[in-house]
Amino acid sequence: MSRRSYSKHIPDFRFVTFFAESGASIVHRMSPWTKAALLPLLVALVTVVTDLYWLLAIFALSIGFYAAGRLPVKVLIGWYTFPVIFVITLAVLFMFTVPGEALFQVRLLGTTISLTDKGLLLVATLLVRALTVVTYSLALFMTTRYNQIAHLAFRTMPKTMANLFLLSYRFMFETFDEVSDVLDAMHSRNGNLVKGVSRQGRLFAGIIGLAFVHAFERGERIGKAMEARGWTGSFPITDRVGMPGPGGYALLIIAAAMLALASYSRYFGTLLKGWW
């Protein structure tokens, strides 16, 4: 874990990496290709499926996947805070205007505001969809080693982008610690992030400006040092990542079949409507 993370609501990269590098669960042993390919399938699946019960079932599977990786479930609750806030922020603009049966009404400034069953269902559906993918995404990164991520990045992204991605991933740990240090310095001087707009602005500017200047200086130093050691702009891939095994292929086929079935049912078929 970082020397100290900013908040328990944000996943700490060192914490995530610790589990990825040291874990030995069945999910850790899965081919990274399988885990990575399941992510877009899951995103598409939760997008296509509209039934809340089915979405809850998929969410349960996602939690199961996370738990199978022997990852700490307790911290997930804190990490859910931001996705939940984001969904609520948007949904609150819609939940009172979506037509449906009114569950709760209040008169405010001569206008009746009502919370409808469909409005509530919309919030619940959006929440379950969001948390399903967040859980899987965290499980993916907490069970895949850096070298494996590097391999996947080089195989799936253009070279320049992969280099940029991996370099910034490596720098992330340092910069998180550095920004945390500057925030610590601010707190130790009895400062806080909401102490007057003008002071807050200057305070933040100092923190961010200094962090960027340090980052540039460090970037320049690291760039020079890497060039001196023969770096030509790309990283060697040291680890080979095996293709999915029979179990991995089976999992991908099942996920793809579920997606095909859900898509057919929603967009084309009336045949499966009742069952679905």
Add this chain to the structure above:
Amino acid sequence: MAHIHLEDGALGIQWLVLWNLAAAATIAVAIYLFGRAKPSTRKLAIAAMCIAVGFAVFQIEIPVFGGLHVNLTPFMGIIVGPVLGTMCVFVINVFSAAVGHGGWGMIGMNTIVNAVEGVIGYYLYRVLRVRLARSRFSSAFGATSVALAISAVLVVLMVAVSGIQGSNLSGEQTLANLTILAIADAVTGVAEGILTGYIVSFIGRIRPDLLGETEKGMKDTVSRHAEASSGV
């Protein structure tokens, strides 16, 4: 701030595909332009450091109105340029999606919005600073505020066009609902403009060379203005 905090499943699959394809095309153009300029490997290292700090700062929660955070995309555009800035915001969005700060399917939409912020921020800063010879603070403030106001409108338009899954509201109704969001984004954009103004002034004082590329041609402009005012 003007970041689309939509999580996965909020938009229909067709819109997800469309926005991600549009973002892929934008990134492809940025990579092509970046490669054509034959950048040094050191520039790549600096950009990577910039992403790391950008992402770290992005995660600082300001405990106001339930939690705000700064975006700094116009600032990144000003500091690393529009092409590298576009590539940087894509990587930041990937990292953000990994930790649940916006959905994976929303990376395309977020990248387009953030790239627009970076590009407008850069060019507007150049106009204000180089052509009109404004101070660093006012140039950065103006460029950031305008860029974020435009992106706030863009966000609302993109969401209104795409529609929220399951809301069965028309595009006009969705637009009306999201107007509050656009106003809030524009207001916070002004706050970020002030912040960016301070940051750029700060960097200009201690490492003016970091703004050298963006302010290229500045000296000529200054001397022209000086000549004009002295009547030479």
